[in-house]
Amino acid sequence: MDAYRFVVEVANLLRERQLKVGVSESLDACQALCYVGSYGLPEIKTAIKVTMLKDPSKFYLLDEVFQQAIAEASSGRDEGEEGDQRGEGRDRGAQSYSTVSAAKDQNRDQQHDRTVDAFMYSPMETLHKRSLRPIDPLRVRTGRRVMRRMKRRLALLEGRRYRRSTKGELDFPKTMRSALGTAAELMELKKSSRILARLRVVAFFDISGSMDTYTEWIVRAMYLIKRLSRRVEVFAFSTRLLRITDLLETTNLDEIRKRLSERIDLWGSGTRIGSCLRTFLERYGTLVDRSWVAIIISDGWDTGEPEVLRESLEGLKVRVGKLVWLNPHADKPNFKPMTVGMLTALPYVDVFAGASTLEDMSSFIRFFGKSIKPLKSPIKPVF
Amino acid sequence: MAASNRPLSLQDLTIESLIKALEERLYVADRELATALFLAIQMRKPLLIEGEPGCGKTEVAKVLAEILGTTLIRLQCYEGLDASDAIYEWDYPRQLLYIKMLETRKDVHEIESEIFSERFLLKRPLLKAVMYDGPMPPVLLIDEIDRADEEFEGFLLEFLAEYQVTIPEIGTVRTKTEPIVILTSNRTREIGDGLKRRCLYYYVTYPPRDKELRILKLKVKGLNETLAEQLVNVVNMLRSRPDIMKKPGISETLDWANAMMRVGAKELNKDVLRSTLICVIKSQDDLMRLDVDSLLSTLSRMG
Structure with a gap:
């Protein structure tokens, strides 16, 4: 088997599965194979893994891709016509294709050892992707103003700027400046403390069937929350959890809509909030600490066990500094949280608010007015 | 099991010998980790080891330095770490003292070239690794890179590509022997794609x-x-x-x-x-x- 062709196959297969595998990774893999080529298959697999797979949540793809690449690289088929067909198959993007042996064909002599691309059942096809409407830039602009207020309201980390404070630390420059008016005689010690200004956010968006009517708002909110601060992690969930932070790392609204539409396959399915939060704690728990604010955007309709939800929220609550729950129904007059999920969650939530708080200033003030008390001892960053 | 004192030479290095040497130094490594280390040494690419705290990420670098009979140079990362803590700093108090001693001398240029020489340079880990002059390459451990700021991560991209440091007063210092670099991260934040791309990647989790x-x-x-x-x-x-x-x-x-x-x-x-x-x-x-x-x-x- 040609090692170079094999590496290229693996790289292509990984790219098809939305992994960022560049030419430099392929070159590293080729070089690594030179060193472990004389060893067995496990070492070759490890060489591919350490050079090409740099996201532990995607390690499960290795076996599948490895087998497929071996099959493709050793098939030795004609590159010409069939190569073009395969290229077309890949251009189809979301549609999966499978290589099916044409051995059953009557013209076995002519078709000997040849394979054709044909469509067949794939579990990938049953997942829910959705064509999303364009994001309204005007509403995004309004939302940004609210987001600036929200950042100040939720910030748990001290920033660089100071304000006068009786309990703060001694401010030498200010003290000296005030002494100038009294012939350099120190009459008063000035104190100041840092303003809480830095924010780290982890957001969980419920994109299950019960949130279908809010899809447009959810997409806007994903965009806005990602831009709330430099340190933001965004997850989407329904029956499973999906990290989508990298999908939102562009300022182009249309590109974001396209990415969310093509790459998220959880739209409109059931909801298991508890098990999704548990997955987060197990897999990404070390990403957050008490300086982080967790925002859950969900209507609270949960098909999972309330006990699992309770345990997961308890785990999340101790791990982050603040827990905010935004429920789109909470904007409605006379709304009362009645769902089991919501009733289970409320004791752990610091702020419970309506979804419109992200875009409507008056709603933001109504819900966030005095609902968040700053931490008694703010978290001091090291500059 | 008593650890053999004989260091492993790069010529004798195989995955099996590495596993054996690690175990001799009381480090139980599976074949996958040994392969990753083997490739990092052979390809002279930095190895980024991510995983849960307390799973032996730092230890593996220490043991590797011991196995190869070379020096371990450690850079502990933290929020706010900057180039002066990681690369070099001028020893200002000593420079001031020296200037005081030379006050009577007139030649300013001579004084300047003296005080900005290697004598007054405080070498921090990255410069130490670059200037290392031994028979075996040193093991450079950049520990808990996730704690450092993104700006420092950006600086590392350049350093890991060239293994050279530019000191304006002295010039560019290039490495003689490329160090074996091991970076560790506890995943308190996601490491940038750029840095990951320049490294081999290994993820450690709790052992079975x-x-x-x-x-x-x-x-x-x-x-x-x-x-x-x-x-x-x-x-x-x-x-x-x-x-x-x-x-x-x-x-x-x-x-x-x-x-x-x-x-x-x-x-x-x-x-x-x-x-x-x-x-x-x-x-x-x-x-x-x-x-x-x-x-x-x-x-x-x-x-």
Whole structure:
């Protein structure tokens, strides 16, 4: 088997599965194979893994891709016509294709050892992707103003700027400046403390069937929350959890809509909030600490066990500094949280608010007015 | 197992010899980790090891330096780490003293070239690694890179590509022997794609039960086998609980086993568990959440 062709196959297969595998990774893999080529298959697999797979949540793809690449690289088929067909198959993007042996064909002599691309059942096809409407830039602009207020309201980390404070630390420059008016005689010690200004956010968006009517708002909110601060992690969930932070790392609204539409396959399915939060704690728990604010955007309709939800929220609550729950129904007059999920969650939530708080200033003030008390001892960053 | 003193030469290096050498130095590595280390040494590419705290990420760099008989140069990262802490800094107090001593001399240029020479340079880890002049390449450990700012990560991209440092007053210093670089991260934040692209990547997680038992037997001499099994079972139980904030790593299990040896415990009972649980649980909230009785009853059900 040609090692170079094999590496290229693996790289292509990984790219098809939305992994960022560049030419430099392929070159590293080729070089690594030179060193472990004389060893067995496990070492070759490890060489591919350490050079090409740099996201532990995607390690499960290795076996599948490895087998497929071996099959493709050793098939030795004609590159010409069939190569073009395969290229077309890949251009189809979301549609999966499978290589099916044409051995059953009557013209076995002519078709000997040849394979054709044909469509067949794939579990990938049953997942829910959705064509999303364009994001309204005007509403995004309004939302940004609210987001600036929200950042100040939720910030748990001290920033660089100071304000006068009786309990703060001694401010030498200010003290000296005030002494100038009294012939350099120190009459008063000035104190100041840092303003809480830095924010780290982890957001969980419920994109299950019960949130279908809010899809447009959810997409806007994903965009806005990602831009709330430099340190933001965004997850989407329904029956499973999906990290989508990298999908939102562009300022182009249309590109974001396209990415969310093509790459998220959880739209409109059931909801298991508890098990999704548990997955987060197990897999990404070390990403957050008490300086982080967790925002859950969900209507609270949960098909999972309330006990699992309770345990997961308890785990999340101790791990982050603040827990905010935004429920789109909470904007409605006379709304009362009645769902089991919501009733289970409320004791752990610091702020419970309506979804419109992200875009409507008056709603933001109504819900966030005095609902968040700053931490008694703010978290001091090291500059 | 006694560690052999003979360092492994790069010519003799194979995956098998690496596994053997690691085990001789009491580091139980699986074949995958040994392959990753082997490739990092052969390809001279930095190896980024990510994973849970206390799973032996830092230790592997220390042991590797020992195996190769070379120097370990360690850069501990933290928020706010900048180039002066990582590369070099001028020794200002000494420079001032020296200027004071030379006050009577007139030649300013001569003084300047003297005070901005290597004599007055405080070499920080990255410059030390670049200027290292030994028969074997040094092992450069950049520990907990996730704690450093993104700006520093950006600087590392350039450093790891060129292995050179430019000091305006002296010039560009290039490495003679490219160091073997190991970066570790506890995943408190995601490392940028650029840096990941320049590194080989290995993810360590908590070891399976059998491997952890092997580590205990190897590292804690004279530990009762039943007790070792009980400790590993409890640690695994704690790791599986989502409400435990700081999950115990292998280092905590080892601390716990050592504590058991010191208190002379033969088995895990209620009193011993209650008094030594602080070795594995490092948060008051987690301690409050744990019910020792239910832990013990689950343990007895596991046999």
